[in-house]
Amino acid sequence: xxxxxxxxxxxxxxxxxxxxxxxxxxxxxxxxxxxxxxxxxxxxxxxxxxxxxxxxxxxxxxxxxxxxxxxxxxxxxxxxxxxxxxxxxxxxxxxxxxxxxxxxxxxxxxxxxxxxxxxxxxxxxxxxxxxxxxxxxxxxxxxxxxxxxxxxxxxxxxxxxxxxxxxxxxxxxxxxxxxxxxxxxxxxxxxxxxxxxxxxxxxxxxxxxxxxxxxxxxxxxxxxxxxxxxxxxxxxxxxxxxxxxxxxxxxxxxxxxxxxxxxxxxxxxxxxxxxxxxxxxxxxxxxxxxxxxxxxxxxxxxxxxxxxxxxxxxxxxxxxxxxxxxxxxxxxxxxxxxxxxxxxxxxxxxxxxxxxxxxxxxxxxxxxxxxxxxxxxxxxxxxxxxxxxxxxxxxxxxxxxxxxxxxxxxxxxxxxxxxxxxxxxxxxxxxxxxxxxxxxxxxxxxxxxxxxxxxxxxxxxxxxxxxxxxxxxxxxxxxxxxxxxxxxxxxxxxxxxxxxxxxxxxxxxxxxxxxxxxxxxxxxxxxxxxxxxxxxxxxxxxxxxxxxxxxxxx
RNA sequence: GCGCCUGUAGCUCAGCUGGAUAGAGCAACGGACUUCUAAUCCGUGGGCCGAGAGUUCGAAUCCCUCCAGGCGCACCA
Numbered sequence: 001x002x003x004x005x006x007x008x009x010x011x012x013x014x015x016x017x018x019x020x021x022x023x024x025x026x027x028x029x030x031x032x033x034x035x036x037x038x039x040x041x042x043x044x045x046x047x048x049x050x051x052x053x054x055x056x057x058x059x060x061x062x063x064x065x066x067x068x069x070x071x072x073x074x075x076x077x078x079x080x081x082x083x084x085x086x087x088x089x090x091x092x093x094x095x096x097x098x099x100x101x102x103x104x105x106x107x108x109x110x111x112x113x114x115x116x117x118x119x120x121x122x123x124x125x126x127x128x129x130x131x132x133x134x135x136x137x138x139x140x141x142x143x144x145x146x147x148x149x150x151x152x153x154x155x156x157x158x159x160x161x162x163x164x165x166x167x168x169x170x171x172x173x174x175x176x177x178x179x180x181x182x183x184x185x186x187x188x189x190x191x192x193x194x195x196x197x198x199x200x201x202x203x204x205x206x207x208x209x210x211x212x213x214x215x216x217x218x219x220x221x222x223x224x225x226x227x228x229x230x231x232x233x234x235x236x237x238x239x240x241x242x243x244x245x246x247x248x249x250x251x252x253x254x255x256x257x258x259x260x261x262x263x264x265x266x267x268x269x270x271x272x273x274x275x276x277x278x279x280x281x282x283x284x285x286x287x288x289x290x291x292x293x294x295x296x297x298x299x300x301x302x303x304x305x306x307x308x309x310x311x312x313x314x315x316x317x318x319x320x321x322x323x324x325x326x327x328x329x330x331x332x333x334x335x336x337x338x339x340x341x342x343x344x345x346x347x348x349x350x351x352x353x354x355x356x357x358x359x360x361x362x363x364x365x366x367x368x369x370x371x372x373x374x375x376x377x378x379x380x381x382x383x384x385x386x387x388x389x390x391x392x393x394x395x396x397x398x399x400x401x402x403x404x405x406x407x408x409x410x411x412x413x414x415x416x417x418x419x420x421x422x423x424x425x426x427x428x429x430x431x432x433x434x435x436x437x438x439x440x441x442x443x444x445x446x447x448x449x450x451x452x453x454x455x456x457x458x459x460x461x462x463x464x465x466x467x468x469x470x471x472x473x474x475x476x477x478x479x480x481x482x483x484x485x486x487x488x489x490x491x492x493x494x495x496x497x498x499x500x501x502x503x504x505x506x507x508x509x510x511x512x513x514x515x516x517x518x519x520x521x522x523x524x525x526x527x528x529x530x531x532x533x534x535x536x537x538x539x540x541x542x543x544x545x546x547x548x549x550x551x552x553x554x
Numbered sequence: 555g556c557g558c559c560u561g562u563a564g565c566u567c568a569g570c571u572g573g574a575u576a577g578a579g580c581a582a583c584g585g586a587c588u589u590c591u592a593a594u595c596c597g598u599g600g601g602c603c604g605a606g607a608g609u610u611c612g613a614a615u616c617c618c619u620c621c622a623g624g625c626g627c628a629c630c631a
Contacts, residue, residue, distance in 0.1 A: 031571090031573095033570075033573090034570095035574080036574090036577085037574075037575085040574070044573090044574085046572090046573060046574095049572095049573070049611075049612080050572090050573095052611065053610075053611080058611090059611070083574075084573080084574045085573075085574075085611065085612070086611085087573080087574070130631070167631060170630075170631055171630065171631075172630075172631060287629090288629060299556080299557075299627080300627090302628095302629095303628085303629045304629095305629085306629040307629060308629080310629085312628090312629065312630090312631095313630070313631050314631095317631095337625095338558085338559065338624090338625060338626085339625055339626065340625095340626080340631090341557085341558050341559075341625070341626065342557070342558075342625085342626045342627055343626090344558085345557090365558085365559075367559070367560085367624085367625085368624080368625075370624095408566090408567080408568095408579095409566090409567065409568090410567090410568085412559060412560080413559085413560070413567075414559085414560070414623095414624070415566095416566070421580095425593060426593065428579085428580060428581095429593080430579070430580095432593045433579090433593075433594085435593085436591080436593050436594075437594095439591075439593090440590080440591060440594085441590095443590065443591060444590045444591095445590095446590090447590050448590080483570090484570085487570055488570095490571090491570080491571080493570090495568085496568095496570070499568060499569095499570095499578085502578075502579080503578085506578085506579095509594055509595065510594090510595065510596085512590080512591095512594075512595080513586085513592090513594065513595040513596080514595080514596090516589075516590065517590060518590055519590095532590095553591085554591075554593065
């Protein structure tokens with residue numbers, strides 16, 4: 001709908017210029033917005049205001065020229081007006097809104113799917129936590145944001161692959177194996193001093209216990225290095241399985257799990273370094289190899305091969321990103337915790353050195369979560385082993401409320417997550433507000449059916465009966481849904497969908513309280529049932545993108 | 555010290571790549587259930603958009619300088 005207006009406007013501008021009424025100027029971006037105030041029309045354009053300085057003319061004068069040159073071949077415009085400092089406001093014909101309602105019904109679960117991406121291959125990488133322990137609340141936010149961005153882009157016509165990068169090669173993994181070994185020894189009666197670097201959670205003890213009961217105490221005498229390697233792989237696998245289960249119950253699934261170890265097996269890192277060397281981005285200081293990331297605006301160069309001959313995490317990470325591109329992805333999205341923001345310039349340096357556009361790698365920073373319980377900070381230290389896991393949050397507040405809460409803020413805004421609030425089934429908890437709207441509609445439709453009223457089809461209703469201001473507002477809001485998806489996908493901002501849902505639910509609840517859908521008037525009932533059905537379609541589609549269920553009863 | 559993020563109503567936050575009178579939820583107060591679900595609705599109050607200067611027709615939004623909070627500044631991941 002907005003696109004149609006944009007076209008008309010574009011056309012009017014071109015005509016004005018051709019006639020010489022406006023000087024030839026370039027307009028980079030034609031903005032058409034749905035104004036907050038209904039008096040300002042259904043859509044409003046600020047083109048005249050933007051052109052004013054370039055064209056050196058009074059904006060209202062320009063608006064007038066534009067208005068005079070508007071042609072409307074499809075006959076969709078009721079009227080236009082010039083208002084304020086030079087806005088051109090468009091009022092559309094009612095028939096257009098009725099058409100839109102029909103369209104929603106026809107498209108049904110496809111409504112809101114748009115062809116923005118044109119099938120472009122995009123990869124979203126997120127979570128990517130070391131398999132050294134269960135996921136905690138901090139990972140949860142990134143998991144939801146990544147998952148929903150992926151859903152959004154899918155709706156917007158991109159081909160999406162969701163990937164989890166398993167950091168299963170570094171020191172941390174070694175510490176994991178060591179931790180399991182120490183617990184193992186402890187279980188056989190040895191007195192153990194645990195170093196700071198070790199993981200202390202109960203899950204370590206469980207894994208040690210399993211090994212002990214399955215294989216006995218033979219590893220007490222084995223070569224320590226080999227044992228640690230073995231324990232690392234056992235523990236890593238087991239923990240990863242737990243992580244997958246937690247994610248699945250959280251509604252998050254992946255298309256690929258990519259192992260850092262595989263990268264080394266295939267010489268990915270060596271080949272990457274050769275490539276960079278040939279391009280002249282690598283230099284040696286005698287002991288270590290450096291990558292000239294400063295050539296691309298990083299504040300200092302970065303080590304890629306350490307003094308001990310081992311590649312750094314960074315080296316592997318560039319190799320990994322090269323691997324992503326070589327798999328044919330045209331755009332790559334990384335979801336990171338905000339504490340990694342300092343890492344961005346060197347990552348961009350990496351891909352630019354390899355000849356890729358900086359814009360091909362989008363990095364979404366997700367701010368840390370401030371976990372509260374009834375307003376008081378809840379303890380969250382990994383060291384002591386006393387942290388709130390994703391599993392605990394799931395068990396306590398449930399998937400829907402947890403996901404919704406994480407989607408209520410912009411990603412780069414700090415988030416207070418209050419466990420007490422999130423599980424409260426009250427008006428303080430917005431997830432129910434939206435779900436309740438859906439349940440209510442289901443209830444209405446069921447009631448209609450019980451009374452022998454069939455779900456209406458468009459041909460049998462008179463949409464002109466939907467002429468209350470609230471009804472028009474609802475229809476216009478429904479039309480804005482695909483536009484919301486467009487904006488959210490373009491800016492990679494899932495919270496926009498959440499805010500949209502809240503607004504839609506709000507307008508519906510208000511309408512519901514004031515008006516009866518089912519009444520003695522059969523024609524009116526049919527029309528309203530049709531409207532309410534359309535609202536349900538949008539609620540379902542949007543909730544699906546958020547990965548939140550749409551219950552029929554509450 | 556340097557870099558990134560944040561600062562909007564009592565609290566938690568939106569504000570759609572510069573637009574029309576700055577919004578929502580919660581909290582507070584007052585109302586609405588013999589009616590399709592009261593997990594809802596209606597109404598009231600509440601603001602120097604952190605501060606200051608600048609850019610222009612126009613700034614919460616962009617530039618600069620401060621102030622405050624968070625997070626980074628490894629041959630860790």
